[in-house]
Amino acid sequence: MPPEEFRARAHEAVEWIADYLGGVGDLPVFPSVAPGDVRAELPTSAPEAGEDPSRWLEDFRSIVVPGLTHWNHPAFFGYFSVTGSGPGILGEMLSAALNVNAMVWRSSPAATELEEVVLAWLRELLGLPEPFDGVINDTASSSSLYALAAAREIAFPEAHARGLFAMPRGRIYASTEAHSSIEKAVLTLGFGQDGFRTVEADDAFRMRPEALARAIEEDVAAGIRPVAVCATVGTTSTTSVDPVARIAPIAARHGAWLHVDAAYGGAAAVAPEMRPLMEGWEQADSIVVNPHKWLFTPIDCSVLYCRRPGALRAAFSIVPEYLRSAEESEVRNLMDYGVSLGRRFRALKLWFVLRYFGREGLAERIRAHVRMARALAGWIDDAPGWERVAPTPFSTVAFRFVPRDADAEEIDVLNQEILDRVNASGEAFLTHTRLRGSMAIRLAIGNLKTTEAHVRRAWELLDQAARASVNERTATKT
């Protein structure tokens, strides 16, 4: 595409983006499409000859956009709510145009050095001590995989050469509330399902340290090596916080690596008053924090901080000749810290975000999200028939509707109905979880355009949906 054609089309795209960012709040958050609808509108083969950009940009607007779930919508409250912020989008635009690959220093010196600088900034913003060395990965799933690979390297130094065959069994521990990516990492690393032991959580869905200690002791007595303990600061279902300060000494006593999954919750440490929630994380061997979750950076950007980067390198550094260079002893080659050799220039967008907001701006927006979540928590606590099912330490609220006369099964059906009604309205998008076998609705706040009015409206929709569902059920019964 000649630069002048690109210029014209890209200005057009910017107009569309700016309108989208300004107007996304008026679109239905969740599209009214059934499986296969979008596919049915598209041809089954690529065109033989090139097509004018006006055609595919029009199809983008008329076919693709109406089939999207709008993650950048102020009433997107599903999963973890995120923001593709202006400075972040600018970073992605420039990075796509540069198209550099930050695999080794030489392949793009400024991309490697900016990554080092921006991760030192973020470390300071989070209040983490200097020994933590950072690297950007795509997602927390990858970051946790790499951290646990480093843990395996320490626990089974012989396995680097010989593999896990004929090794004594090893195990990785996490609470029943840990993210599925931890189990996925355990399986990927060759430990098998039996290599993953879940530890009981307390009433607030936090890992019970005494249960962890017991589990490890039992296993050690049975000849099983404790490889790593994964604690979570902000679980996915309820954003519960494992007591890292009490877990750390248990891991240390058994020589197990301590990995902290703070992919969502860690961002809150930018506001110092939130740091008691992270108590003890500075004792971890590795911590994952995702700027693409609650630091307003477009997906993907996951930061792995590691206190023992040598173990990551031991697990992953294989330098073939075509990637060797004269600077090797003086520089860091970021490909040595994980699986992916190719590495996008993700530091750029994060740098723009940190500079646009500054420490104060980030803290202020995190506080605003926490305040809105607490407001919602208060409304729920005050509303008859509704109950919160877990504490609300961050910006995500888990709750359900529990009418007096309903049994457990009816309650689940009712809450699913409420969720479906709200999502069908297109005015808000929420997702659910199950806690001790029961359905719960989650409302996650994380978009910069979300105001208390959006949360208030979602709450009205929920309450209306609850009443409508109850009325229908009463009508059916009589």
Added chain:
Amino acid sequence: MPPEEFRARAHEAVEWIADYLGGVGDLPVFPSVAPGDVRAELPTSAPEAGEDPSRWLEDFRSIVVPGLTHWNHPAFFGYFSVTGSGPGILGEMLSAALNVNAMVWRSSPAATELEEVVLAWLRELLGLPEPFDGVINDTASSSSLYALAAAREIAFPEAHARGLFAMPRGRIYASTEAHSSIEKAVLTLGFGQDGFRTVEADDAFRMRPEALARAIEEDVAAGIRPVAVCATVGTTSTTSVDPVARIAPIAARHGAWLHVDAAYGGAAAVAPEMRPLMEGWEQADSIVVNPHKWLFTPIDCSVLYCRRPGALRAAFSIVPEYLRSAEESEVRNLMDYGVSLGRRFRALKLWFVLRYFGREGLAERIRAHVRMARALAGWIDDAPGWERVAPTPFSTVAFRFVPRDADAEEIDVLNQEILDRVNASGEAFLTHTRLRGSMAIRLAIGNLKTTEAHVRRAWELLDQAARASVNERTATKT
């Protein structure tokens, strides 16, 4: 950032990008920076208060850009040369603004379905049969890891539950010329270095099938399970092509998974006359092709085609409650095919690229790159003192300067000097490899802006550098 501020800044960014794309050819391809230079220009902490975008956009231009290696430069001939094309950049811009996560169908229906559609298009463009099911990953390193995890699932069904502990040893085979990501995957999966057996290559750096057969037979006799064979279509050092059609029956005979790493070379199948190079790849269990390498799509975009997607799902599908939804039986949830849960909307840029160029346009550009490489190969073959060190089946040429009176060590030193001189000129950027212990220079062609004049100029620079180095050496000796 308010939408109107974004609009203004993004138009500014587009102006910069269009100027960059038009003028990058005038910049030095490789920057004249030493390790630490870029870092030294940046503050050590994030700003306390937010900064005006003009400040960080200016720092981007004046500090970051001069420290980059320009991958989008027409004379970037290093590693594998790539293109962040206009339509691809437009795709990344829109995808960053939408910020959707294509982890499950529900989290963004159109993103999942467009990925299915565009990968069916690409499969047809490559001439692969329908049973191949595609999924987009970040890089070939991840794609190969996921494929080999599926292979492990088949070879060690018991390991899913129990891990590799107490299992008979397993091995993965690849030629001595295979990409380092294969060994990294083997280590990540818990097989250890001993779980990776390299197979001898022939004079043209292609895996010797008879050596593979012998290696597997030896191992089977020793009680080792053959898990997978990785064949390469376009090795990194010399773009050599393993004889997949002869390797496939050997893998099949032993029940080993056949993975084809065609991350670079596979793209050439868009031009039907290149397909003899891929002969037999349709018999593979999995194939990786990277549109971000030679299909003009900005990094990152790696496609894994798999004939046994059930094995990928068996390896990776763990569906926690908060990701369950009513549509599960009817839709595909792409998170089930690999490690990463979070998935960017990468299909969009690939869709734009395929529509902008069409089949003909892609084939024509690939042919042009191959033609330029053949021209260079001819110049090298005709030039006294120069020799190609491998055949040139695609668009990458491997060669070296071999003056008559020099010994092996002198030749290596001389070629390193030549490479350093050319790269220091800023007019072209090349990288090297080692083949059977000897240094070789690589010139990879893959940028859409590259013309024969750029290749001709690089060749002049190489030849001048060779003469200058020889003259200096002669002067020193006398």
